[in-house]
Amino acid sequence: MVPSSPTSRNSYLATSPTYKQERVLLAKIDWFILSYCCLMYFSNYLDRSNISNAYVSGMKEELHMFGTELNKINTIFTCGYIVGMIPNNLMLQVVSPRIWFPSMQIVWGILTFWQVVTLSPSHIQVYALRFFQGMAESSTFVGTHYVLGSWYKRDELGKRSGIFTSSGLVGTLFSGVLQAAVYKHLNGHTGRSGWRWLFIIDGIITIPIALYGFLVFPGLPRTTKAFYLSQEERVLAYKRLENTPVLEKTKSPPLLQVFKRVLGRWRWYACSLLFAISGETESFGSNNLMGQWLKATGKYSVEQIDYYPSGSTAFAIASTLVCATWTDHTQVRWPVLVYMSIACIISSVCILVWSSPTALKFFAYYLAGASYAGQATTFAWANQICADDDQERAIVLASMNMWNNVVNSWWSIVLYPATDAPRFRKGMIAMICVCVATLAVTWVVYALERREWRHRRADRIDCPLEKKDDSRSRDN
Numbered sequence: 001m002v003p004s005s006p007t008s009r010n011s012y013l014a015t016s017p018t019y020k021q022e023r024v025l026l027a028k029i030d031w032f033i034l035s036y037c038c039l040m041y042f043s044n045y046l047d048r049s050n051i052s053n054a055y056v057s058g059m060k061e062e063l064h065m066f067g068t069e070l071n072k073i074n075t076i077f078t079c080g081y082i083v084g085m086i087p088n089n090l091m092l093q094v095v096s097p098r099i100w101f102p103s104m105q106i107v108w109g110i111l112t113f114w115q116v117v118t119l120s121p122s123h124i125q126v127y128a129l130r131f132f133q134g135m136a137e138s139s140t141f142v143g144t145h146y147v148l149g150s151w152y153k154r155d156e157l158g159k160r161s162g163i164f165t166s167s168g169l170v171g172t173l174f175s176g177v178l179q180a181a182v183y184k185h186l187n188g189h190t191g192r193s194g195w196r197w198l199f200i201i202d203g204i205i206t207i208p209i210a211l212y213g214f215l216v217f218p219g220l221p222r223t224t225k226a227f228y229l230s231q232e233e234r235v236l237a238y239k240r241l242e243n244t245p246v247l248e249k250t251k252s253p254p255l256l257q258v259f260k261r262v263l264g265r266w267r268w269y270a271c272s273l274l275f276a277i278s279g280e281t282e283s284f285g286s287n288n289l290m291g292q293w294l295k296a297t298g299k300y301s302v303e304q305i306d307y308y309p310s311g312s313t314a315f316a317i318a319s320t321l322v323c324a325t326w327t328d329h330t331q332v333r334w335p336v337l338v339y340m341s342i343a344c345i346i347s348s349v350c351i352l353v354w355s356s357p358t359a360l361k362f363f364a365y366y367l368a369g370a371s372y373a374g375q376a377t378t379f380a381w382a383n384q385i386c387a388d389d390d391q392e393r394a395i396v397l398a399s400m401n402m403w404n405n406v407v408n409s410w411w412s413i414v415l416y417p418a419t420d421a422p423r424f425r426k427g428m429i430a431m432i433c434v435c436v437a438t439l440a441v442t443w444v445v446y447a448l449e450r451r452e453w454r455h456r457r458a459d460r461i462d463c464p465l466e467k468k469d470d471s472r473s474r475d476n
Helices: 006-015 019-062 067-093 098-117 124-149 152-185 194-216 233-240 255-263 266-286 289-297 302-307 310-330 334-352 358-385 390-415 427-463 464-470
Strands: none
Touching: 006 233, 006 427, 019 067, 019 152, 019 233, 019 289, 019 302, 019 427, 067 098, 067 124, 067 152, 067 390, 098 124, 098 194, 098 310, 098 464, 124 152, 124 390, 152 194, 152 390, 194 427, 255 266, 255 302, 255 310, 255 390, 266 289, 266 310, 266 358, 266 390, 266 427, 289 302, 289 358, 310 334, 310 358, 334 427, 358 427, 390 427
16 A cells, blocks of 8 residues: 655645644653653663673672673573563553653662662672563563554654664763763772762662653553643544544453454564564674773773763664654655664674774774664554554564563573673674574565555455545555
């Protein structure tokens, strides 16, 4: 089905009697939803990435972490993240996100503080803390994508998903800069190492953001009681959405029946497989490979090791925002995954050729930031595919990130162990394979979506009363 043009879409809105109210509504929800979700995800990434930054800033030597302890700690965190994802997303249909999101944020903020006194050479206590921190933090990413899909139309969703995803990258960028500044100014203050001060400051940043969420986050369109939305705006918030199957709140079917329905369709399998594979292109950043390479060479100071990888994160932010905005304009999501895969293949080849100049390796690690561009686009695509089934959408979004983290739980230990620094030869070979697999699965999802749209169009032709809805359909 051929997507309607932006011109025709704007014409439709311009003639709608609710056009001005819709613009006001969008401005309000953009501010209050995105401001809180972006700040929440920013603190999420601060508290998640701090241990990798601490590792290259003195923690490795102080705690005698000379094996794969860092990989094990990250794996324990990932296990908690996996366990918490689907329950957290289903809880959003029971407890308002206005309550659930800030509550989980306070939990992981407290756990971040706690790590300051529990990090020790034995590592036993930090394993437990990182597991529960992973459970609490798993509410943020997939939960926010669920909320965004509940408030925004498909031609509004990509840009907002990109802005949200970029806020996490800003957290990663800021964490490196913050660690460098903390090491420089607070190392040894009150007898604490600079890397321990990073955990304290991250916790201090996290708690006020949670309190802000309690005050302003609107929850979901059908149940929102946000003080800044009028009754007319609350009604408009859900009536304006395309493909909303039920506008009034109805009794939910049994959970087993929901899972049977979800598992009986292609969407769960295809979307989960897509991000389980494509998400591994982010291994460059998630394992701080550039920081480990810089540290292993012995040629760079602690501040340089913290600062230099920020270039990759900056490129990731730019790629994410540009690609997400472009997909909203074109309503075609798959080319972003092609761009991301090709960029990561080039980066891997440059690093595999170890005799290449240092400048080329810097270029390769910076170019690898493109891997994050697919994250926002993939989840916007899944939101779009599952727009007609709210419960399926919640489960599919959570499952995508869950299966990606199932792979993450062992991926870094096997393919990116800290003992492989600085070359990560087998990791770069695996990266090339992952990129090729991503291209293949992207084609499969695209083909399945097109087939579903063809079947829907055939059904609507058989049912003339639904023909008027066909003009709003978009085919990717």
